[in-house]
Amino acid sequence: MRIWLLILACAAMTSCTLGVQYPYSKVAEQRLLDQVLAGALVPDGEDMMYLTPAFESQLHQRIDPSWPAPRRLAELRKFLFADDELDIRYHNGVTRTAMETYAARSGNCLSLTNLFVVTARSLGINANFQQVDIRPTWGQKGSLTIRYEHVVAAGHLPNGLRYVVDFLPDAVFAEFDVAPSADRDALSMYYSNKGAEQLLKGDQMGAIHYLQQAVRLSPDSSSAWTNMGAAQRRAGNLELAEFSYLQALQRSQQNLSALNNLAALYDAQGRVRDAEKIAKRVERYRRRNPYYHFLLANLFFDAGQFIEAELLLHEAIRLKGDDPSFYRALALTYAELGDERQERRMRQRANRLGGSDPVTLDPGLSHRFRVDRSDTNEGAIARFQNRSQ
Secondary structure, three states, rough: OOOOEEEEEOOOOOOOOOOOOOOHHHHHHHHHHHHHOOOOOOOOOOOOOOHHHHHHHHHHHHOOOOHHHHHHHHHHHHHHOOOOOOOOOEOOOOOOOHHHHHOOOOOOOOHHHHHHHHHHOOOHOOEEEEEEEEEEEEEEEEEEEEEEEEEEEEEEEEOEEEEEOOOOOOOOOOOOOOEEEEHHHHHHHHHHHHHHHHHHOOOOHHHHHHHHHHHHHHHOHHHHHHHHHHHHHHHHOHHHHHHHHHHHHOOOOOHHHHHHHHHHHHHHOOOOHHHHHHHHHHHHHOOOOHHHHHHHHHHHOOOOOOOHHHHHHHHHHHHOOOOOHHHHHHHHHHHHHHHHHHHHHHHHHHHOOOOOOOOOOOOOOOOOOOOOOOOOOOOOOOOOOOOOO
């Protein structure tokens, strides 16, 4: 499970700038900010990065901190994830602390990344959280639509190599930024995830409590503010929901999730003109966003409406012709339509773009591992490796 950004209607990311009026004076802004964050305290017993002395002792008995860093890294991957050792696995479930992930032997991408980072640091290995851009994906839980984000572990080795450990088998992401995410931002992601999970359970106040921590830790996080808006709206605090969505847009004018939620809020309040103005703007940008067409195509495909899916996928390709996932989806659509020749053509195009079907992970490990040169921007990224070196 990736980082959950709750939205109330489907919306995709875009690179366009969206202008929304910010109506608050400094005095009004401070009043609303105080209300949003009132009573925010760190929950007891939730140290995301804590390792018990017993587990740390077990770790150091298995892996000698004096070994060379590449060996420590390889052995840590085996210790945590090999099926004949701890066998900790990816699972699209709740967000857990490091020790909860160890106890459950499973976790989502943030949980597994957290466990890996803190154990690597315990062994003296350079390790950090790293947010990465992936192809936008969505999920549905009742009336809530969820847009997913992704985080990986990354670090540098003394031999000049940079490594990435990725716990999402089907993720396709571009080169990540050189600067890692700060630990406090990772902790903010943790609380934002926990807030989203509480909201999905129907616990609005529990969600707000967690999201207060997320916003306090990372006040510039547009995602955390969007989740806060969703929680405040579900709790019936419409003024604070609007304020939260506008805070999200102040931090990222590209946050269509917040913008679309704001339109839905205005519509629910009877502010039809404001809602329509935003909704029209959202629709214009959606039409120019290939991933929105891709999302709709998937919905039509799942409903068995393959002709409509085909048309939408062709539009996605017209807007962005270099994403192999579009061609893979079109190949599946042609297979359902019985057009074997077009199915082969689409698979060939996906392969030419480097988009062959995702490789099945080695059964002994639950992640992908890649290495590249950290001291140069030249040269190709080394291939993902599914086994320890």
